[in-house]
Amino acid sequence: METHTALFHALADPARLRIVAAMKxxxxxxxxxxxxxxxxxxxxxxxxxxxxxAGIVRMRPExxxxxxxxxxxAFDQLETWVAGYRRHWEARLxxxxxxxxxxxxxxxxxxxxxx
Amino acid sequence: METHTALFHALADPARLRIVAAMKxxxxxxxxxxxxxxxxxxxxxxxxxxxxxAGIVRMRPExxxxxxxxxxxAFDQLETWVAGYRRHWEARLxxxxxxxxxxxxxxxxxxxxxx
DNA sequence: CATGTATATACACATATGTGTATATACATG
DNA sequence: CATGTATATACACATATGTGTATATACATG
Numbered sequence: 277m278e279t280h281t282a283l284f285h286a287l288a289d290p291a292r293l294r295i296v297a298a299m300k301x302x303x304x305x306x307x308x309x310x311x312x313x314x315x316x317x318x319x320x321x322x323x324x325x326x327x328x329x330a331g332i333v334r335m336r337p338e339x340x341x342x343x344x345x346x347x348x349x350a351f352d353q354l355e356t357w358v359a360g361y362r363r364h365w366e367a368r369l370x371x372x373x374x375x376x377x378x379x380x381x382x383x384x385x386x387x388x389x390x391x
Numbered sequence: 392m393e394t395h396t397a398l399f400h401a402l403a404d405p406a407r408l409r410i411v412a413a414m415k416x417x418x419x420x421x422x423x424x425x426x427x428x429x430x431x432x433x434x435x436x437x438x439x440x441x442x443x444x445a446g447i448v449r450m451r452p453e454x455x456x457x458x459x460x461x462x463x464x465a466f467d468q469l470e471t472w473v474a475g476y477r478r479h480w481e482a483r484l485x486x487x488x489x490x491x492x493x494x495x496x497x498x499x500x501x502x503x504x505x506x
Numbered sequence: 507c508a509t510g511t512a513t514a515t516a517c518a519c520a521t522a523t524g525t526g527t528a529t530a531t532a533c534a535t536g
Numbered sequence: 537c538a539t540g541t542a543t544a545t546a547c548a549c550a551t552a553t554g555t556g557t558a559t560a561t562a563c564a565t566g
Contacts, residue, residue: 280402280408281402281403281404281405281408284399284400284402284403284408285399285403287395287396287399287403288396288399288400288402288403289396289523289524290396291524293395293396293399300475300476300479305542305543306542306543306544307541307542307543315524315525315526316525316526316527317542317543317544318525318526318527318528318543318544318545319524319525319526320543321543321544321545322524322525322544322545323524324543324544325544325545337532337533339533339534339542340532340533340534340541340542340543341533341541341542341543342542342543342544346476346479348479348480351473351476351477354469354473355470355473355474355477358466358469358470358473359470360415361415361461361466362466362470364415364461364463364466365463404553404554406554420512420513421512421513421514422511422512422513430554430555430556431555431556431557432512432513432514433513433514433515433555433556433557433558434554434555434556435513436513436514436515437514437515437554437555438554439513439514440514440515452562452563454512454563454564455511455512455513455562455563455564456511456512456513456563457512457513457514
């Protein structure tokens with residue numbers, strides 16, 4: 277029912293996020309992914325199933341291999357969702373003040389980087 | 392360590408996604424949110440804590456109430472993450488063919504709507 | 507300070523979830 | 537068809553997580 281929830285849920289796992297990042301460069305066979313990850317092949321296959329069910333990846337069989345790749349639709353959907361919140365701040369100066377931001381500073385990892 | 396994972400994880404729950412949607416219109420006291428949700432106040436408070444720790448919401452005490460609101464930084468971060476995948480498709484025609492899309496059609500909820 | 511309101515948190519519990527092991531399935535090759 | 541490779545899935549298990557109940561904390565009011 278909750279399409280976005282399914283999307284976010286699929287991306288909420290570190291292993292799956294790494295898998296998605298790995299596919300950024302293109303199609304990947306399951307074995308390719310297993311090599312880059314530190315979990316067993318069965319785990320990768322299961323993560324791929326979850327990603328597929330969320331509509332984030334597609335699968336294409338080639339011989340004995342199965343090549344997975346990212347689906348644009350999923351990312352479009354995410355972008356649309358985020359865009360819906362963009363209006364929230366458009367031409368609306370933050371009225372809560374910087375002082376409050378300080379209080380958040382401790383748990384604010386906004387500038388950190390990861391993939 | 393995985394900033395995005397934390398973000399996605401926080402948004403991966405239907406209740407939290409509803410809370411976020413509710414705050415789209417502006418600040419909300421915990422009690423306001425409880426009224427719109429079908430879970431107990433303690434549950435809402437816990438969800439708010441998770442959202443706060445993920446950097447998605449801020450809190451501002453006002454009298455006995457605590458007003459929660461969305462943090463732009465979190466949405467910027469999401470947008471940046473998605474944007475990183477946009478290049479993946481730019482000027483790169485889908486080389487996998489429409490036939491594969493058909494196979495995905497069953498589990499493809501891309502056109503559905505939710506909030 | 508006694509009482510009420512608003513919110514957070516500790517606790518217990520049922521369920522969901524990620525993982526490895528073992529096994530099944532599918533394809534390829536000789 | 538026997539064997540090997542590639543992947544998916546059933547199973548068991550430990551851990552994470554969402555929930556309600558009860559309670560603590562903080563503020564407001566008289």
